Every structure is written in structure tokens, then in C-alpha cells.
Amino acid sequence: MILAVDIGNTNISVGSFSDKKLISHFRIDNKVLINQKATTLPIKPSLLNESKNIIIASVNPDIESVFYKSLAEIHIKKILKIGREIELKIPILVENPQTVGIDRVLNALAAYRNTGTSTIVIDFGTAITIDVVSQKGEFMGGLILPGIRTSAYALNKQTALLPEVNIKRPAKIIGKNVEDAIKGGIYFGTVGSIIHIVKELNRSYGYLEYTIATGGDAKTFKKDIPEIDKFIPYLTLEGIKLAFEENLKNLNS
Incomplete structure (x- = not known):
């Protein structure tokens, strides 16, 4: 099972995939994450522990930093980031x-x-x-x-x-x-x-x-x-x- 995490401007969308199928999904309001302590990350510990990999994509560096800190506080290390460990295999035909x-x-x-x-x-x-x-x-x-x-x-x-x-x-x-x-x-x-x-x-x-x-x-x-x-x-x-x-x-x- 993998956990896909989409860190956006307003929400974090989280989806759990098993056998290539989306089996569960939910959203976290960014304000909730900022207001909570790192040790109270609003994701079930069992979901984090059962996931072989946590894959993160982000367009919000500030919230991304808080999210990473939250995972570190509960000793979750199996994290891969789109654009860093994971390459996007699609030609991007724009100026920058x-x-x-x-x-x-x-x-x-x-x-x-x-x-x-x-x-x-x-x-x-x-x-x-x-x-x-x-x-x-x-x-x-x-x-x-x-x-x-x-x-x-x-x-x-x-x-x-x-x-x-x-x-x-x-x-x-x-x-x-x-x-x-x-x-x-x-x-x-x-x-x-x-x-x-x-x-x-x-x-x-x-x-x-x-x-x-x-x-x-x-x-x-x-x-x-x-x-x-x-x-x-x-x-x-x-x-x-x-x-x-x-x-x-x-x-x-």
C-alpha cells in the first residue's frame, strides 16, 4: 500500500492506494495542520505504518515544511517526493x-x-x-x-x-x-x-x-x-x- 499526499494551497489531499486502486481518501485543512502540534498529525497512525511508501507532491512550501516536521516527530521516514526522488516522465514544453x-x-x-x-x-x-x-x-x-x-x-x-x-x-x-x-x-x-x-x-x-x-x-x-x-x-x-x-x-x- 502507498500513501499519496497532495499538499495544496488550501488543503492537503491524502489517498491510500492498494493494488493500484484508490481505497480511501480524505482532506486536511491547512489551517488545522498549522494549529495542531506536530505530534497530533490528523492521519491515523495505522495508515502511516501500513504504507510502504509515502509519496508527496507540494505546491505549498510552508505547509510542506510543517507536514515533514509532523512526520519526523512520529518517526516516519519512508518518504519520497515528486520532483526529487521521483521523476515525472512527461515532456513539459513551456519556457521554464x-x-x-x-x-x-x-x-x-x-x-x-x-x-x-x-x-x-x-x-x-x-x-x-x-x-x-x-x-x-x-x-x-x-x-x-x-x-x-x-x-x-x-x-x-x-x-x-x-x-x-x-x-x-x-x-x-x-x-x-x-x-x-x-x-x-x-x-x-x-x-x-x-x-x-x-x-x-x-x-x-x-x-x-x-x-x-x-x-x-x-x-x-x-x-x-x-x-x-x-x-x-x-x-x-x-x-x-x-x-x-x-x-x-x-x-x-
């Missing part, structure tokens, strides 16, 4: 490959292994990333938008009177109060942006065979973005598992 978020590349890897052809990958998280994988399995680059919670937070912090609201699909597009106006603006603005971007990507690159969505907010948009062919909730964890499997020969040598 080292600056691309590891989660984006893992999503691309997992998406391509799933479809075997050209794919658009949309990850609905703190930021919304929209990336393109070529027919040959190359990471071509993409776009980054603010996520719905990030947009709501920014509106609240950058204005004097607008409240911070929980974004979900409003019943009507026109809001009859400030809260619903914000919900509608952010929700339908995001929908419109993604539909237009997918259209432009297909126009620019020729027809891309699949569009896959993942991330914590992906299901929120399922009804209004018919361009999405597949929803894979834990695509990044799948990417971590695949990257580990593709490096097994080197790790065992």
Missing part, C-alpha cells in the same frame, strides 16, 4: 518547466494515462488551472484563473461594503440582493470563461479529444459546462500514484 506547479503536471500525466490522447485538464481549486496535453502526451502549457473562493475573498477584501459569500449555483442569473449578485457574477462568470477558453483551445490546437475536470469545486459546475467529458475527483492523487509506479525500477535499483 521548473516553474510549473507540480499538481498541473501530475494532472496532465494522469489525464493522458486515462485518455491516451489529446486532453484539456481543468482543476477547480484555490486557482482554476486549464492545461493542454498533446496527442503525444506532452504538457503544452495552459491558463490560470482565480478559483471561486479566491474571487469571493478578493471582492470582500478589496471593497468597503461587499460581503464574503459562499459561492454556489444561484437559482437565477440576476441577483435580487448583494449576496446573490456576487454568487451569480462569480459562478456564471467562471462558467462563461471556461466555456470560451475550451472553445478557443480547440480552435487554436485543432480538436482536442477530451476535457477532464477535477478538484474540490468541479462538481459545482457539472450542470453548466457540457464541454466537460469526465469528472475525476482525485486526478492529482492518481498522478502521484502513476509517477511512483513509473519510477519503481529506478527506485529499486
Whole structure:
């Protein structure tokens, strides 16, 4: 059994894989990890002890440091990191490959292994990333938008009177109060942006065979973005598992 750990900007996603299948998964709020003592890492000790390897991918250095310290406090040493001990076997065709978020590349890897052809990958998280994988399995680059919670937070912090609201699909597009106006603006603005971007990507690159969505907010948009062919909730964890499997020969040598 292996434990895949995706350290993000808001949450840590943890998935346990056995016989190549995801058998359990959960999320840890980053604030919980910061506020707790290292010896109270919110992962069952049995899960850590039963895992042959703990594979970590991170886009958040500060939380990563806290997580490593927490593991060290309970004497867990069987840790491998994506990009350090584990190489990503996917061509990254951008100007500065080292600056691309590891989660984006893992999503691309997992998406391509799933479809075997050209794919658009949309990850609905703190930021919304929209990336393109070529027919040959190359990471071509993409776009980054603010996520719905990030947009709501920014509106609240950058204005004097607008409240911070929980974004979900409003019943009507026109809001009859400030809260619903914000919900509608952010929700339908995001929908419109993604539909237009997918259209432009297909126009620019020729027809891309699949569009896959993942991330914590992906299901929120399922009804209004018919361009999405597949929803894979834990695509990044799948990417971590695949990257580990593709490096097994080197790790065992």
C-alpha cells in the first residue's frame, strides 16, 4: 500500500492506494495542520505504518515544511517526493518547466494515462488551472484563473461594503440582493470563461479529444459546462500514484 499526499494551497489531499486502486481518501485543512502540534498529525497512525511508501507532491512550501516536521516527530521516514526522488516522465514544453506547479503536471500525466490522447485538464481549486496535453502526451502549457473562493475573498477584501459569500449555483442569473449578485457574477462568470477558453483551445490546437475536470469545486459546475467529458475527483492523487509506479525500477535499483 502507498500513501499519496497532495499538499495544496488550501488543503492537503491524502489517498491510500492498494493494488493500484484508490481505497480511501480524505482532506486536511491547512489551517488545522498549522494549529495542531506536530505530534497530533490528523492521519491515523495505522495508515502511516501500513504504507510502504509515502509519496508527496507540494505546491505549498510552508505547509510542506510543517507536514515533514509532523512526520519526523512520529518517526516516519519512508518518504519520497515528486520532483526529487521521483521523476515525472512527461515532456513539459513551456519556457521554464521548473516553474510549473507540480499538481498541473501530475494532472496532465494522469489525464493522458486515462485518455491516451489529446486532453484539456481543468482543476477547480484555490486557482482554476486549464492545461493542454498533446496527442503525444506532452504538457503544452495552459491558463490560470482565480478559483471561486479566491474571487469571493478578493471582492470582500478589496471593497468597503461587499460581503464574503459562499459561492454556489444561484437559482437565477440576476441577483435580487448583494449576496446573490456576487454568487451569480462569480459562478456564471467562471462558467462563461471556461466555456470560451475550451472553445478557443480547440480552435487554436485543432480538436482536442477530451476535457477532464477535477478538484474540490468541479462538481459545482457539472450542470453548466457540457464541454466537460469526465469528472475525476482525485486526478492529482492518481498522478502521484502513476509517477511512483513509473519510477519503481529506478527506485529499486
